[in-house]
Amino acid sequence: MSSVALSLTARAPGPAELAPVRVAVVGLGYWVPNLVRNLEECAAADLVAVCDKRDDALAKVARRTGASVRTTTSLASVLADDGIEAVAIATPVSTHHPIAAAALEAGKHVFVEKPLAGSTASARELARRAAARGRVLMPGHTFLYSPPVNRIRALLAQGELGEVYFISMSRVNLGLHQPDASVAWDLGPHDFSILRYWLGETPRYVAATCRSCVLPSVPDVAFITLEYDSGVICHVELSWLAPSKLRRTSIVGSRKMLLYDDTSNEPVRVFDSGVNLKDPETFGEYRMTYRSGDIVSPHVPATEPLLLEMADFCEAIRLGREPRSSAALGIEVVRMIEAVDRSLANDGARIDLAAPAEPAGPVAEPQARAA
Amino acid sequence: MSSVALSLTARAPGPAELAPVRVAVVGLGYWVPNLVRNLEECAAADLVAVCDKRDDALAKVARRTGASVRTTTSLASVLADDGIEAVAIATPVSTHHPIAAAALEAGKHVFVEKPLAGSTASARELARRAAARGRVLMPGHTFLYSPPVNRIRALLAQGELGEVYFISMSRVNLGLHQPDASVAWDLGPHDFSILRYWLGETPRYVAATCRSCVLPSVPDVAFITLEYDSGVICHVELSWLAPSKLRRTSIVGSRKMLLYDDTSNEPVRVFDSGVNLKDPETFGEYRMTYRSGDIVSPHVPATEPLLLEMADFCEAIRLGREPRSSAALGIEVVRMIEAVDRSLANDGARIDLAAPAEPAGPVAEPQARAA
């Protein structure tokens, strides 16, 4: 994965020598202006069409895009267009699977907003289909392209923090409630994808305590505990209800500790603090001292993650390789969210992710989940 | 309880008209200098003796106390001294019960460092004994005398926040590991007593995920989830391992939200923010808007909580009433900590505090707990 990082860093927004990938955007949610802008700025991509059912949404986008970008309300026409190599899907989660499946069938490469699909089964089905067709399937886990997240991943990989003891994450602010998805489906993919990327493993156990405070049956606060086979434990607090925005992650390791705050001018802070433990000297006696050294905020470049993500998508298509935000990673994220739902449905019970997968029946698509 | 608050506020450090209570301090831990200083400053108390097994600890205290304070290594002589009306016990948790029981038997009023005892059974036994003897038994839940905590309690009581949805608490810093107790027994009493005091109820369910990072079998990080019959859910993060000290509590209510940080110059911040929800207009359609108004940091006086606590102890003795930090509250706190231990022993299972009490057997004293 480091070679990807290198090529992204060295050549972003994209390898000039490769022909730009002709992309259509399908579905125009509130976040699409960013997607469109970055596709236009990315040298490796060529935005050729945008597609949505709503004429007014199309008209709005048209005002900001070049004249060469076609607008259409017909998904079928996009999929039938041989001039379009890839689609970027930004529709509600419940439609990810049918649209992505149709696009893959039509031979398109597919970028799909996070989470990859509304169930592990659907996500796996898409991955199988993409593999069979030889097409790139990439979930939009944009934080995997965030410079602070990557800086931290490098610190972890170099053993700078020592053994990771535990991680505590808070992602809370006021709004926006999603009418058809829980806070775990909305915000969880961010933290879950970051954890998977940093730790390289999926938690063994997941337990969650949630409450539907404002809307009935739409959990808007979640306290989620994750336990890993490696011994790491994590807590993730997610909420659409909070007095002030908080994006705070602390990582405690045996050598150093770290704070990550995506909203800060100093997003990564490394604390040379810890416990020095001497071997027991007498029966049952331990001697420990606390150590507080320098605190360093490493400089992290301010490159826009979405631009790097689009470049990786295009490069993966042209070079025939996996994108950093791979379908495999996207499946693991969906498994984690599903485990939250299962814990919630079982009074907060600890779900064992290594247990044999239950039959697909009980795992419904997101809209059912919020009912 | 509001009458207590009033008299404490109006007449602290103590009602001058009542004769000072003659107090002995038993056990000289690291926190005792504060206790001694406040007993000396409290007009309602008269510190007459300090007792510890260690001569050097006594010598150290003697340097800071007036000449009239007797030092002794004999607990028996303290308990036999009719000139001593009350003892303040600051010994390790495992000795709380035997020393407090002996003191009550000797007819002394008892203040005991938090937690009240090492098990619910022991705590209840002490409470029964105090009631039978007509003596005050008071656990040292000092935060119940903290001005910010009381300001928040008043805001909650007045309905200023509306219905409380959830509470998230973090109490982390680097150190100090306790050799014979988990982080839940060491730091948990603070947050659990505050929650009991604010909400007036004990959680129905407790679940905990812990890890013993530094010392084997001494959990030094705990993620604890509490669920209340009223619907409130809480998360409490406790740790002796943290990159920077954090004392952060957020309370989210239906009308307003609040942040409490005991280390800040503005310990209480009230956010006039929330969600306005209109009734469903069409089938299944909810309409909500977010509201962000003023943020207020109410002025909170800087009175030292321990001084108010000592005054309440003395006044409770003289007036024959319950102290705010009552034995009953102390028992509930121990029940909550025990539930954390039980959850921990059962792989993080959700413990039902309303279930019939299990036999006393498996609940051992704290030293066993850390074994």
Add this chain to the structure above:
Amino acid sequence: MSSVALSLTARAPGPAELAPVRVAVVGLGYWVPNLVRNLEECAAADLVAVCDKRDDALAKVARRTGASVRTTTSLASVLADDGIEAVAIATPVSTHHPIAAAALEAGKHVFVEKPLAGSTASARELARRAAARGRVLMPGHTFLYSPPVNRIRALLAQGELGEVYFISMSRVNLGLHQPDASVAWDLGPHDFSILRYWLGETPRYVAATCRSCVLPSVPDVAFITLEYDSGVICHVELSWLAPSKLRRTSIVGSRKMLLYDDTSNEPVRVFDSGVNLKDPETFGEYRMTYRSGDIVSPHVPATEPLLLEMADFCEAIRLGREPRSSAALGIEVVRMIEAVDRSLANDGARIDLAAPAEPAGPVAEPQARAA
């Protein structure tokens, strides 16, 4: 001015019933994309042309503007175009006067980037010309449209702070050095216009200590002291060299105090703190006590100032009235900057702004100033 505030608040981005003003932008500096975007979003304005000498700058802008916006390298053609009612000038300061003068002569209304002109004499000449022609001349003091600045102005007008004792302002960050202007000409207009707007008076005395740290003869740090006839004293620290960005203004009044930080989520914080002074009781004895009450961060809407500014420009044109950022205010700001230069040229001497104006000779245009 309060009526302006009301109409801006109530009807921004502009009164729909008035025909949009047809505007051309002249000069494409780094800040122009914001200007163009806001002109396009402002219902009261109709962006019809952009003009710059550089073809590449024009091409870049063209990509982001609608097809109806004409680009041209000929200022003369813009001024000769009867379809253009107003020009917004965003060229270097030294060209403000000739271009604005030509535009006024051509009968255009003129918005000109701050500062209004490179000398008081030039600024006055433009104002006279605009008055003679019956055209609006508006310097771009955007902070006069900033919601926090207006909230503070209202607090001052209502006497909420009592008598203003002093104001301390810091506006520092790393970069951007201007090659042909000092930091006082670059950043000073922000603070000077805010002070003029808040206090309604021009300082009587100005003294400045500066240093040209990086480039010879281009002062990049300035400590400026202002004294007002009302007794208010101010200090303004300006710098392009700073370890971290700081936008901090404190206002100390006899009743309350206030902090203003444009970069904060809570841009205005009002402190109910002060000194209570009793009359002297004995010869020469004063008794004072300090008071610390609540701290309030009033909610301030996040409307973009530049949009309100464009709306005010257009409304002033259509309704034939002064804009809030008037030429008269712009002249006062230039007088203050000139006084900084004069103090600098006289070893930091205190300049009396009420003294008879020196002959125009020594006051050169900005490029000379930095020489």
Add this chain to the structure above:
Amino acid sequence: MSSVALSLTARAPGPAELAPVRVAVVGLGYWVPNLVRNLEECAAADLVAVCDKRDDALAKVARRTGASVRTTTSLASVLADDGIEAVAIATPVSTHHPIAAAALEAGKHVFVEKPLAGSTASARELARRAAARGRVLMPGHTFLYSPPVNRIRALLAQGELGEVYFISMSRVNLGLHQPDASVAWDLGPHDFSILRYWLGETPRYVAATCRSCVLPSVPDVAFITLEYDSGVICHVELSWLAPSKLRRTSIVGSRKMLLYDDTSNEPVRVFDSGVNLKDPETFGEYRMTYRSGDIVSPHVPATEPLLLEMADFCEAIRLGREPRSSAALGIEVVRMIEAVDRSLANDGARIDLAAPAEPAGPVAEPQARAA
């Protein structure tokens, strides 16, 4: 001076092999409890007596000091006592000279609260007297013993910041007004002594703008500008009126920049930021780029400065050397404060400290200054 630093670090609180210096404290202001406590903790000192005119102040101190500390209302008896080697004077500034002079005449070594004396003439007279008598005369510039201040001094000495361009200091909070001294005499000694210690030079020019906001003729806010022959310029803002406490110093150098905040958990923050300037390539063209690297908060030990200061005082006496906070430095600080007064008396004029000293006449003692 680095050898002093070493010995202080290595052997604080004092060289055990030297006999403790027998010290009496004269004058019991609000700050004396700290002085007494540190003298008692300092192994190099032996507190033998405290002296004050007020019996109640003596009684209060007696409660906290060991039985061996004598209390007296007679300064004469202290000075006549051959068992007393040194006095620490903590009386109002106007009495520094007479008491210190009498103590030196009696053969005592003298520590005197900052500032050294109420005028440069008085300060110099004391220094001459101490030199003639072979006694240590040490002003209490405690910040010279502050670990963060020394860390910064080392960074400056090592050239870590490059050439110092400018320094900006703010020392403001609400209170405490001094009835007989301006804010410059009260707070100025802190910043002026720090600057003298860091830069090793006295400013060439001093200019000040002040206002007496609350009490007539007692300036409680001061904006002070300092210019050094080396080119460094400084601004110092002092005030007893401020919405929130601020202790903020920024140092901008050609290589790095630094923030110092004595109230922060991270008192020193070093910013690897700056401007890279290439030589002019064409006529008058400069090319510069901005550089933002890591930010480091070096670990600074939390040793109490006053303890180190007392140890230095005693060691200077025993070893017959200058203390770090020397009389010479104390004189320079008084010269700087006097220059503030002179600027104030001359409408903020820039005072040239290198100009021949004016006759002693006009420079009155502090009480006159505030009249």
